Amino acid sequence: MKKPKYPYRIAIVFLILTVPTIGATQLGWYLYDQQTGFDYGMIVGTFSVIYAAWLMYEKNWREEDDD
Numbered sequence: 249m250k251k252p253k254y255p256y257r258i259a260i261v262f263l264i265l266t267v268p269t270i271g272a273t274q275l276g277w278y279l280y281d282q283q284t285g286f287d288y289g290m291i292v293g294t295f296s297v298i299y300a301a302w303l304m305y306e307k308n309w310r311e312e313d314d315d
Contacts, residue, residue, distance in 0.1 A: 257309045261300050269293040 251257065272292035277285025304310040 251307065251309065254312050257303075261303060261309065264300050264303075265293075265296050268296050
């Protein structure tokens, strides 16, 4: 699979780092309580950072295109 252009890669990494984390925090906060929502956000945030780092370093998404 060909990797997307550089601006799209940055946008994808941004979305990976923000949307699941904020969503897990808000759902946990709404369904349970404030502390549980915070805990869910931290857990999901950890996995989001691991996945984003894997994309950036193992898949070389941090390098600009050589067009």
